[in-house]
Amino acid sequence: MDFNDTPEEAAFRAEARAFLTANAKPRAGARPVLRQGGLDADAVVRCKKWQAKKADAGFAGLTWPKRFGGREASPIVQVIWNQEENEFVVPRGLYEIGLGMCIPTMMAYATDVYLDRYVRPALRGEEVWCQLFSEPAGGSDLAALRTRAERDGGDWVINGQKIWTSGAHLGDFGIIVVRTDPNVPKHEGLTFFFLDMKSPGIEVRPIHQMSGARHFNEVFLTDVRVPDSQRLGAVGQGWRVSLTTLMTERLAVGDVQRPEVDDLVELSRRLRIDGKPAIQNAAVRERIAEWHARSQGLKFTRFRTMTALSKGETPGPENSIHKLVNASKLQDIASYGLDLMGAAGLVMDDDLAEAYAMFQSALLSSPGMRIAGGSDEILRNIIAERVLGLPPDIRADKGIPFNQVPTGRR
Amino acid sequence: MNFDFSDDLKQLRDQARRFLSDQCTSAVVRRSADGQELFAAELWREIGAMGWIGAAIPETFGGAGLGYEGLCVLAEEIGRVVAPVPFGSSAYLAAEAILTAGSDAQRREWLPKLADGSAIGCFALSEGSGNPEPGAIHARAVGGYLKGSKWPVADGGIAGICVVVARDESGQPGLFLSDLAGARRRNLKTVDPARNHARLDFDAAPVEKLGGGWGSVQRVLDRAAILFAFEQVGGADACLTMARDYALDRYAFGRPIGSFQAIKHKLADMYVALELARSNAYYGAWALGADATDLPLAAATARVSATEAFELASKENIQTHGGIGFTWEVDCHLFYRRSKQLALGIGSAPFWKHRLVDLLETRNAA
Numbered sequence: 001m002d003f004n005d006t007p008e009e010a011a012f013r014a015e016a017r018a019f020l021t022a023n024a025k026p027r028a029g030a031r032p033v034l035r036q037g038g039l040d041a042d043a044v045v046r047c048k049k050w051q052a053k054k055a056d057a058g059f060a061g062l063t064w065p066k067r068f069g070g071r072e073a074s075p076i077v078q079v080i081w082n083q084e085e086n087e088f089v090v091p092r093g094l095y096e097i098g099l100g101m102c103i104p105t106m107m108a109y110a111t112d113v114y115l116d117r118y119v120r121p122a123l124r125g126e127e128v129w130c131q132l133f134s135e136p137a138g139g140s141d142l143a144a145l146r147t148r149a150e151r152d153g154g155d156w157v158i159n160g161q162k163i164w165t166s167g168a169h170l171g172d173f174g175i176i177v178v179r180t181d182p183n184v185p186k187h188e189g190l191t192f193f194f195l196d197m198k199s200p201g202i203e204v205r206p207i208h209q210m211s212g213a214r215h216f217n218e219v220f221l222t223d224v225r226v227p228d229s230q231r232l233g234a235v236g237q238g239w240r241v242s243l244t245t246l247m248t249e250r251l252a253v254g255d256v257q258r259p260e261v262d263d264l265v266e267l268s269r270r271l272r273i274d275g276k277p278a279i280q281n282a283a284v285r286e287r288i289a290e291w292h293a294r295s296q297g298l299k300f301t302r303f304r305t306m307t308a309l310s311k312g313e314t315p316g317p318e319n320s321i322h323k324l325v326n327a328s329k330l331q332d333i334a335s336y337g338l339d340l341m342g343a344a345g346l347v348m349d350d351d352l353a354e355a356y357a358m359f360q361s362a363l364l365s366s367p368g369m370r371i372a373g374g375s376d377e378i379l380r381n382i383i384a385e386r387v388l389g390l391p392p393d394i395r396a397d398k399g400i401p402f403n404q405v406p407t408g409r410r
Numbered sequence: 411m412n413f414d415f416s417d418d419l420k421q422l423r424d425q426a427r428r429f430l431s432d433q434c435t436s437a438v439v440r441r442s443a444d445g446q447e448l449f450a451a452e453l454w455r456e457i458g459a460m461g462w463i464g465a466a467i468p469e470t471f472g473g474a475g476l477g478y479e480g481l482c483v484l485a486e487e488i489g490r491v492v493a494p495v496p497f498g499s500s501a502y503l504a505a506e507a508i509l510t511a512g513s514d515a516q517r518r519e520w521l522p523k524l525a526d527g528s529a530i531g532c533f534a535l536s537e538g539s540g541n542p543e544p545g546a547i548h549a550r551a552v553g554g555y556l557k558g559s560k561w562p563v564a565d566g567g568i569a570g571i572c573v574v575v576a577r578d579e580s581g582q583p584g585l586f587l588s589d590l591a592g593a594r595r596r597n598l599k600t601v602d603p604a605r606n607h608a609r610l611d612f613d614a615a616p617v618e619k620l621g622g623g624w625g626s627v628q629r630v631l632d633r634a635a636i637l638f639a640f641e642q643v644g645g646a647d648a649c650l651t652m653a654r655d656y657a658l659d660r661y662a663f664g665r666p667i668g669s670f671q672a673i674k675h676k677l678a679d680m681y682v683a684l685e686l687a688r689s690n691a692y693y694g695a696w697a698l699g700a701d702a703t704d705l706p707l708a709a710a711t712a713r714v715s716a717t718e719a720f721e722l723a724s725k726e727n728i729q730t731h732g733g734i735g736f737t738w739e740v741d742c743h744l745f746y747r748r749s750k751q752l753a754l755g756i757g758s759a760p761f762w763k764h765r766l767v768d769l770l771e772t773r774n775a776a
Contacts, residue, residue, distance in 0.1 A: 001414065003411055004411070004412075076411075262774070265771070279767070282760075285763060285767040286760060288766075289767050292711060292714075292766060292767075292770060293690060293766070296693070296715075297685070297686025297690045300692060301686065303411060304414065306411050307414045308414075310412070321682055321685055321686075324682060325686070377671070380671075380675040380678035380679070384677055384678045385674070387681060388681060390658065390673075390677065391665075
């Protein structure tokens with residue numbers, strides 16, 4: 001065992017670090033960026049500038065084909081970039097879905113004409129993409145979605161509603177899965193398209209989240225016309241295309257979620273219980289130890305994944321473990337931090353709150369993390385079914401035409 | 411980055427798994443669990459002959475010189491079959507203590523015998539209730555003679571050589587060596603009868619000093635914690651496999667019980683705990699091999715994680731089986747018992763959690 005890069009990996013890491021050092025501030029010691037969502041206009045401009053700079057220097061789309069500006073590098077190179085970028089304060093939050101999910105789906109299904117038109121502008125950050133999947137009636141049960149598309153000559157006419165669409169209000173283009181045939185079982189009647197978010201009939205309304213932020217949207221579609229040439233995959237094959245999107249492995253290290261265990265250690269040193277630093281309290285120590293073990297366990301699980309990647313293996317459903325553990329851990333640490341503060345734990349004013357109010361912010365944003373991108377329950381199902389090989393749930397809607405499936409209490 | 415065992419060690423693991431699934435069957439474990447024998451002597455002779463016990467002992471002292479990663483791989487397989495042999499006592503504790511603190515002469519005398527299994531080692535630390543801390547040690551060696559009582563001592567009833575934690579003339583706790591001549595032994599009834607445990611009473615029994623103070627004791631415990639963690643990971647993995655297989659085989663309400671989310675989510679949680687424990691144990695294996703400076707923190711982390719994983723997996727394995735899992739005839743209880751034996755052997759979970767935070771504070775202060 002060793003933790004060393006191969007010579008090629010080390011060379012890339014050095015190149016990445018040199019670029020980042022020259023163009024960004026190190027994260028160490030900087031005030032934590034509290035990402036409750038919602039990018040303001042300034043943040044959007046910063047994101048666009050950073051993406052263009054990255055792309056021009058050859059650090060965007062590392063695994064993509066060279067003809068689109070990528071390097072055709074192995075996934076491990078992307079992981080190394082993510083690790084290095086994570087050590088710096090850089091603007092985030094605008095391109096993760098477009099570049100991580102939408103464009104890879106386009107690359108799997110769109111014609112060369114479209115790829116030549118859309119991929120490079122997406123990579124440089126000139127055009128933002130969003131993903132129109134979830135619906136009010138189709139969350140964990142995504143295939144139960146009801147937005148309809150009906151054929152009209154060379155076009156399809158879309159009517160319905162999407163929800164939880166990250167960044168739709170900033171999006172130029174979107175990928176969308178809709179129902180084209182309600183007379184067949186739910187998975188068989190879906191079709192996949194991409195569309196222009198400025199098309200007539202699209203209305204985007206931000207959702208006011210419980211955390212106070214507005215990051216997600218509802219998207220209403222009324223008689224939106226999409227040419228058949230923008231269909232991705234065959235008619236009725238939309239579920240299969242969706243799985244491609246969902247399985248696009250997101251190897252991003254992502255934002256380090258604060259507070260981490262070390263933040264709780266720091267807090268426990270400052271706060272006092274029975275006149276002594278809280279960290280000397282036996283109950284506090286045991287909780288810290290348990291979270292430390294979980295946090296390190298995830299870190300080293302990631303190292304095992306990197307090793308597999310480095311050997312050319314493809315990570316599979318076992319990767320579900322990361323968000324499942326992290327989201328609950330974040331919520332629990334946040335809540336416990338407030339408990340240690342006592343009544344002052346309620347306060348979020350900048351001048352009074354402990355640790356830049358990061359514990360309070362996480363308390364309010366973490367419930368969303370346990371739901372978005374696969375709820376805890378869905379992730380446990382994925383582990384049980386696809387890692388452990390347990391049978392799928394028995395489904396009441398199996399083999400039944402979609403328009404005969406019960407949809408609510410009557 | 412190469413955070414995985416080498417192909418050679420994976421091959422060793424596969425061989426060990428095949429050998430133990432043939433030779434360390436439930437019937438073998440049950441001979442000890444039912445009190446028909448104190449340990450599986452024939453199995454012990456064979457694993458000694460294969461060089462497993464001495465995997466990490468240097469070849470100059472009669473070991474196989476496979477290194478610590480080799481010993482970790484074997485520990486996982488020993489744990490997977492709840493082997494009724496004194497592997498941990500001999501290899502992780504007694505041999506390690508002699509390697510860490512012994513003189514060259516002591517190493518030359520004892521390590522070859524421990525390596526081939528001809529001598530069984532044990533580690534006499536506990537004196538009744540309490541965790542491993544200097545204040546809990548009352549046994550005392552004066553002028554080469556030891557007075558004190560040690561219990562429970564894993565494999566104390568079958569060992570030929572005993573590393574004892576005791577105070578010296580000046581009252582400093584450290585490591586001593588006894589061939590158990592002059593010690594009274596009484597086998598104890600424990601929650602895990604598939605492993606021998608004894609009470610050892612030393613009444614002016616001859617001992618020799620191994621050298622080193624409490625620092626050496628802690629070093630032995632830290633290193634053993636990583637090896638214990640691999641045994642716990644092996645046990646937890648076996649429990650998850652048992653529970654999974656049963657959930658596929660057992661039908662209720664006209665369907666496999668593994669199709670119910672109550673069971674699926676339980677098993678997913680067992681898997682998550684196991685994977686976190688495995689990853690932490692891997693880091694410990696690396697730290698052992700590299701004798702890394704953060705080995706103590708890596709060890710405490712691996713220990714906390716693995717104890718949680720095995721305790722969870724062994725109890726939920728019984729739960730998944732339902733009533734049949736509560737019978738003597740089904741193997742679930744062998745793992746449940748062993749999970750507690752391993753959890754308590756070298757300091758329980760609260761002890762290691764406190765140690766982990768001590769080390770975290772020291773590291774953050776640096």
